[in-house]
Amino acid sequence: IFYTTAMGENYTEDKVSTVHIVGDGIADFIVPVTEYTRLKMNIPEGSTVAIRSLKVSSPVTYIEYGYDNSTQNIDESGNNWNTYDNGFHIYNLAYLPSIWADNDRAIINTEYAELQQANGYYLFDRSAISSKEHGNYLLFRATYNGTDTRRSYDNDDEVIGASIKVGIYENGIFSEKYQYNVTLKEGTNDYLIRVSNDYYWYCGDVNAVKVICDGILYDVDMKVLEGD
Structure with missing residues (x-):
């Protein structure tokens, strides 16, 4: 030829x-x-x-989306966690979500979906997100009562680390796609994350959030908001 x-x-x-x-x-x-x-x-x-x-x-x-996906690890006790190569899909935000919630007007954007707690996960219906043209936010509210130790006896003088893991929940299995490491403050506070910054928000069937925290959180509430 x-x-x-x-x-x-x-x-x-x-x-x-x-x-x-x-x-x-x-x-x-x-x-x-x-x-x-x-x-x-x-x-x-x-x-x-x-x-x-x-x-x-x-x-x-x-090459398909997901070539840089995380790897799930399971130890002998059945504990599992995900590791990310080269830091892909893991975002260390610290206090930023708290600052954004306190100062960004996006916190009053249109609500698309309220996440429902089930089996330790917070789930939402993807079809409820009518537009992704301008991205989306995750509004996260939680109460942390602190431990009142190490001379931290006030009601708002403690912080704790948490991981907000975003992924797909299907047939009882959660597949983590990306995560945010954040700092939560004592008391009831709002946190705002631009959850659409990772491409998995657009290319996958992301429908679940899991929160891992070193302490106990109460009255956890999550919503997906319209972007801007």
Whole structure:
């Protein structure tokens, strides 16, 4: 098979793919393809060829979203956690969600979905998110009562770390896709995260959030808001 790759190019011996077949068989010709590719099949003189079918396909498999997904680890006690290569899909926000909730007007954006607690996860219906054009926020409210130790006896002088894990909950199994590490303050407080910053929000069926915290949280409430 002769082929071309440039505009107005003629067929030459420099661009040819050759396959030898004796009897019945399949001839696989591999040629580079551009918008200007044309093909011409030459059959050797004196040969008889009966073409019963012709298939054109690409030997290349495109990389899919998720090639940099996290790896789930399980220890002997059944505890499981996820690790991320090169820090992909893990965001260390510390106090930022608290600052955004206190100062960003997005906290009053239109509510698309209120997450429902079930089996330790907070679930929502993706179909309720009518628009992702401007992204989305996760509004997270929780109460942390503190421990009143180490001379921290006031009602608002303690903080605690937490991981907000976003993923897919299906058939009783939660598949983590990305996570935010945040700092929660003592008392009842709001936290605002732009949950659409990770591409999994758009390409997967993300429908669940899991909260891992070193302490006990009360009255946890989550909502997905319209972006801006």
